Amino acid sequence: MTVELGQISLLAALLTAFVLGLLPMIGTYTGNRRFIAVSTSASLLQCLLVIISFGILTAAFVFQDFSVEYVARNSNSLLPMGYRYSAVWSAHEGSLLLWELILTIWIAAVALFSKRLPEVFRARVLAVLGWISVGFLLFILLTSNPFGRLIPSAAEGLDLNPLLQDFGLIVHPPLLYMGYVGFSVAFAFAVAALLGGEVSRDWVRWSRPWTLVAWAFLTIGIALGSWWAYYELGWGGYWFWDPVENASFMPWLVGTALIHSQAVTEKRGAFGNWTLLLALSTFSLSLLGTFLVRSGVLTSVHAFASDPTRGIFILAYLGVVVGGSLTLYAARAPKMIQGGGFAGVSRETFLLVNNLVFAVLAAMVLTGTLYPLLIDALGAGKISVGPPYFGLLFTWLLIPIVLALPIGIYSRWQQDSSGRLSGMLRWPFLISLMVGTGVWIMQPAIGFVSAAGVTGGAWVIVGSLFYVGHLLKKKSSLRIPASVLAMTLAHVGMGVFLIGLSMTSTLSTEKHLRMDAGDKYEMAGYTFEFLGTSIVRGPNYTADQGEFVVTRNDREVTRLYPQKREYAQRGNTMTEAAIDPGFTRDLYVSLGEPLDQNGQAWAVRIYHKPFIRWIWLGAIFIMSGGFLAAANKRYRRKMTVKQPATAKTREVTAS
């Protein structure tokens, strides 16, 4: 009977969200301070109610209540305890509840940590977030209730999809959602700023830490998904340009543009309207992603629900949010404050390059993702857009950002001279060129494009590090501002990522072959010997486990035990790859299928992947940079609205 409490709690949360959306908003226009004050308590109460609801669903999984349809579909009495927790968000209904849970946590965080904001502005931010929450709660309650009963109750559950019985699934969705959903805060700040109208660019400074935290979470969430795909799907790919991956990548791209344009708007007042637009688009793209994944319009590994009513609901929701916010933007943005001008060579210009390229990249990904849907809707046939489309675009569009990045770091706001910049960047440029050429000479197989990628990565890393050195030299003290450290960390991460990507894309060796027990195969200096397979039993599966001895120069490097698992309940087969990870290379072995009756001949994949870890290492750096930037002390100072007069004088001096 407890699961009904979960549903009641969710209904109560919906009512609270209505109150949160309505009363404080009315209060800000009528000046009713008691209405405004409701925003804090309603935010916290709503969060508590959703936590209760989520906890009840979790309890149903932990105690295996198979009378709940959602539990019966996605769990099984043999399921290990750890996966019973993560099974909560393994399918449509539960992952929406997780989405809502994370949204209410963000709302509660805004309510708790933004007491220093002007009262009216803060109340409007929370009210906007309240409306977002209303939409999602309605969606869950009307179309995707996880608390539905199964009558009669099932004696045994269907089991969790074995692909999802893995550490990656425990952490990937919550982190990804922290990012996705976190952009709602930047969105709400932008809408509140537009509603206020007269407010200058202060809202940008207030929203920066929130945006940075969401962006950092999204970075790591995407990276974890990629890492999970690499080791769990059994064929060594780490990014497929799958529409659902694109759905999470588009908010990241626009979010990256957003955090950079926020910097310009906060410091210089320029790009003000553009920053607003980016803040609105980032969350709109997050919602679009949710729509694409949850409506079943896409063919994808991730698309587990295909119920047309759900699709229509989210589409309507999307229409209200995107249409409403853009209308507000069109009505109010022209009246918002305009910033100062800047010269052709200035930090603003380079950040403009960043913004343009990231916005164009997002538009291109959006095109590639939606084009097949459009063609299908027009009845012109069913098509899909292959990875080469995306690969080609990114290769070309990365060039301007990578080139501009270090120059942008060194350049001054408003105006700088190209002579000064080229003087300072001479050494980083030469060093990176040498690194790239050196790699090309040592590994000719890498080819021109990837060698250029390595050069670009080195250019970004060396340029960033030299800048820190430059600051140290200029100042007598050894203290580097935290904001510079954060920026350097993230940019170095970008360089590390680029080098990993370039190296692994052309230097990897991949081989599919037939191996009998006792066969040997040599790759990149390593000898892989297949010793045969044996049967291994896990808690809810049986597996054929292969044994491979890997040697190099007759010395044993490692033993790898890839598995082919058979999950009893659903009859699923799963490939469990065996990986020997390393800083400069991964060795990857996975079993294909048995090729003879007694199971001693197998189809086998053997991969050698140089520098693939750098891709995720880079992402960890980028994420850390984001968190470090958000932790900056100056965001915690008293937040006041600047006098319009000072803003105006600034404007005059700047232009």
Added chain:
Amino acid sequence: MTPTRKRRLIAVLVIITGVGIAATVAMKALNENMLFFVSPTDVQEQALPAGKRFRLGGLVTDGSVSRADDSLAVTFIVTDGLQSVDVRYDGILPDLFREGQGIIAIGELTPDGHFEASEVLAKHDENYMPPEVADALAKAGNVETEQ
């Protein structure tokens, strides 16, 4: 024109040119990398040119899968109930590849009328039928199309 206006004009022109080039490259890349979905009936009824890549979808005919003894080469037949196509593939088949299951193969027709696949996809769920395949089966009048 004042210098400021001139600079703005140049900036705007640069941006428009850049975006224009990007859009052109993108459309070209999009057209070159578009893969059409084709059913076995389409293959047999329309004279598709050999060497053009597309996605072929349908059910794997029962008893049609045959493997070579000494390599990973495999052949099987894909059908939509009306027509069928012989598929050749050299590599590891996905875990959920079974006879009677819906699959998608990416590749091209050879001059002798075989489909040479470079990639074979089956989905990660035993209940799953790729929507294109379900659609093609429905068109071919096959009754077993309910998911």
